Amino acid sequence: MQVSPSRTKLLQDRRGFLNTLTSCQQDCLKTHQVRLVSFSIEIPTIDPLAVLQRWHDPKQHFFYWEKPQESLAMAAIAPELLLQVNTQRFTKTQQFLESSLDQAVLQGQLDCPFAGPHFFCGFTFFEAKHHHPPLFPSGLVFLPRWQLVSYQGQSLLVANFALEATSQLDRLVDALMQKLEQLQTHAQGFHIQPTQETIPFQCCPHTSSIEQSIQKTLTLIQTGELQKLVLAHPLDITTPAPLALGQTLHRLRQRYPECCVFAIGNGEGQIFWGASPERLVSLRDRHLVTDVLAGSAPRGHSIIEDISLGKKLLHNQKDGHEHQLVLEFICNQLRTLGMRPQTSSPAHLMQLANIQHLRTLVSATAPCHLQILDILAALHPTPAVAGTHRDRACDYIRQYEAFDRHLYAAPLGWINHRGDGEFAVGIRSALSDGCHTRLYAGAGIVAGSEPQKELAEVELKLRTLLEALV
Numbered sequence: 332m333q334v335s336p337s338r339t340k341l342l343q344d345r346r347g348f349l350n351t352l353t354s355c356q357q358d359c360l361k362t363h364q365v366r367l368v369s370f371s372i373e374i375p376t377i378d379p380l381a382v383l384q385r386w387h388d389p390k391q392h393f394f395y396w397e398k399p400q401e402s403l404a405m406a407a408i409a410p411e412l413l414l415q416v417n418t419q420r421f422t423k424t425q426q427f428l429e430s431s432l433d434q435a436v437l438q439g440q441l442d443c444p445f446a447g448p449h450f451f452c453g454f455t456f457f458e459a460k461h462h463h464p465p466l467f468p469s470g471l472v473f474l475p476r477w478q479l480v481s482y483q484g485q486s487l488l489v490a491n492f493a494l495e496a497t498s499q500l501d502r503l504v505d506a507l508m509q510k511l512e513q514l515q516t517h518a519q520g521f522h523i524q525p526t527q528e529t530i531p532f533q534c535c536p537h538t539s540s541i542e543q544s545i546q547k548t549l550t551l552i553q554t555g556e557l558q559k560l561v562l563a564h565p566l567d568i569t570t571p572a573p574l575a576l577g578q579t580l581h582r583l584r585q586r587y588p589e590c591c592v593f594a595i596g597n598g599e600g601q602i603f604w605g606a607s608p609e610r611l612v613s614l615r616d617r618h619l620v621t622d623v624l625a626g627s628a629p630r631g632h633s634i635i636e637d638i639s640l641g642k643k644l645l646h647n648q649k650d651g652h653e654h655q656l657v658l659e660f661i662c663n664q665l666r667t668l669g670m671r672p673q674t675s676s677p678a679h680l681m682q683l684a685n686i687q688h689l690r691t692l693v694s695a696t697a698p699c700h701l702q703i704l705d706i707l708a709a710l711h712p713t714p715a716v717a718g719t720h721r722d723r724a725c726d727y728i729r730q731y732e733a734f735d736r737h738l739y740a741a742p743l744g745w746i747n748h749r750g751d752g753e754f755a756v757g758i759r760s761a762l763s764d765g766c767h768t769r770l771y772a773g774a775g776i777v778a779g780s781e782p783q784k785e786l787a788e789v790e791l792k793l794r795t796l797l798e799a800l801v
């Protein structure tokens with residue numbers, strides 16, 4: 332990788348871009364290889380969600396990631412390099428990243444946070460065994476042509492070009508100049524028009540009975556076959572108009588600022604979106620953090636009720652056990668990878684607008700040879716979304732859930748050129764296709780679970796999404 336940071340605005344003239352691209356193309360001619368050129372350019376403050384709404388073409392893949400509490404938003408528009416895999420997805424993704432970055436030329440304001448090329452990834456819950464055409468492949472990874480970032484008041488455009496010997500450089504520079512011009516002179520005009528309207532929708536009842544599955548699960552737990560199983564429930568709805576993605580995500584970011592608001596589009600009209608409270612893993616300069624999130628209760632209608640529900644959750648034996656199983660699993664997996672996990676014990680409350688959870692933060696220093704994808708492969712799926720023992724739990728999920736999880740409860744996130752990255756667990760999520768949306772929510776069943784309470788928990792989680800729909 333060739334890195335040439337520049338603090339000046341020299342890059343922003345047409346000739347500067349063209350010179351860089353021309354010299355890289357000469358290398359392509361010699362080596363007969365694709366060469367990645369990435370420009371990171373500071374721009375006036377923008378809302379990446381509003382730019383996504385303007386620039387996104389439904390026929391192209393896109394990705395959106397926002398963590399309102401960290402004042403971070405990233406939009407990835409138009410794939411420049413794309414990988415779609417089914418088997419050996421994490422290994423193939425790592426190879427794809429390495430080969431794409433080999434010989435890459437990075438220029439511009441690289442000392443800005445979130446500068447440089449970022450790869451955006453969505454994985455399905457289960458790896459597909461067969462090559463049938465799914466809505467989303469087991470692994471969808473892409474480097475966008477346009478990456479828009481807003482972080483703590485600073486905004487950035489990262490423009491990525493995968494150059495070939497035949498690339499028409501003039502056209503590439505024209506496209507870049509046009510985008511910069513739009514961002515520099517019209518960005519204030521890009522904003523999300525919030526709406527107060529609630530959208531009428533029709534529910535299509537699902538035939539599978541979650542109550543029956545919960546009863547069967549409790550029997551399996553009694554016999555010692557399982558300790559925990561996370562069963563999910565889909566809710567299918569139809570709306571009078573296709574999903575208004577920008578407004579829906581805007582509602583989510585306002586109502587759930589502690590969550591990671593996300594969306595990923597497969598370029599064929601299907602969009603997976605949501606607001607996840609659960610981080611699977613973040614890795615920055617070898618510092619790893621992962622969330623243990625399991626055990627739930629509603630928020631109270633009054634402060635007194637809220638405090639009482641929170642206290643009950645903190646001391647409830649069943650929820651404590653459900654949480655402990657996830658904590659033990661995560662710490663064991665990290666130890667197996669050669670790390671020494673530290674926990675923020677005891678579990679504390681993570682309070683969202685309509686629900687609260689037990690949360691423990693686990694941190695560790697990752698050894699240099701480990702990539703974030705190695706950690707992902709070891710952690711996914713945790714017992715927060717599958718169960719214990721994991722393999723048996725996955726078999727029962729396949730047996731009891733009469734629908735495909737697709738990207739629900741699966742890793743979704745980004746990795747940059749330094750190997751840093753972050754993945755959320757795709758819960759509190761939905762899959763939309765025009766006027767049809769399937770919402771997903773699940774609950775962990777352990778000894779002592781009561782079917783009615785678990786059902787109420789699933790309904791509460793589904794409400795997160797129903798209230799956001801526009």
Ligand SMILES: C=C(O[C@H]1C=CC=C(C(=O)O)[C@@H]1O)C(=O)O
Pocket residue numbers: 561563609624625626627688714715716740758759771772773774775792
């Ligand atoms: C599986 C989901 O939530 C998980 C995360 C937090 C709390 C959970 C629980 O209390 O059951 C679940 O383990 C979901 O929201 O679909």
